[in-house]
Amino acid sequence: MTVFAKPVLKNKFWIVEDEGEKVATIQMVEDGTVVYVSSTERRKYASIKLLSKDYNIVFDKEQKKSKEQKLEYDAHGYPVSSKPWNVLYDVKHQFPIYTKTNKSKSYFCAGYYIIKFNNGWVKSFCPKFITLNRYDYQGPYKTKLEMQEQLRLANGK
Secondary structure (H helix, E strand, O other), rough: OOOOEEEEEEEOOEEEEEEEEEEEEEOOOOOOOOEEOOOEEEEEHHHHHHHHHHOEEEHHHHHOOOOOHHHHHHEOEEEOOOOOOOEEEEEEOOOOEEEOOOOOOOOOOOOOOEEEEEEEEEEEEEEEEHHHHHHEEEEEEEEHHHHHHHHHHHOOO
């Protein structure tokens, strides 16, 4: 089984994910060693290479996935950025919402949206549910192209 490490701080800190779910973290220590921390263990390694060999970890820079391959999940027919958990359909707002982990309390909205902030309309992919409650928005859209066209129309270009 291969897991992926996504960088949080370049060459210093990574989050290890298995199918979109956080399983561990990796931290580069000042002496050049790396520390792998999961819910069950904490291990120190002399190099990232040794660590990745033990846990079969692929670092994000090594991944050759295109953006289209990353969008393999959906919630009620709308694309989402990671494996959706606790998928619901908000009838009042007419869009699907989900959490990114099984235990999360933070909900995200599936699909593409355009949101009107103080400086104008901006595009957004899977925004937080609370953001759409606070600002005017249009969406959800199933494709990025559809969202970009609506953004162009909303900005009057």
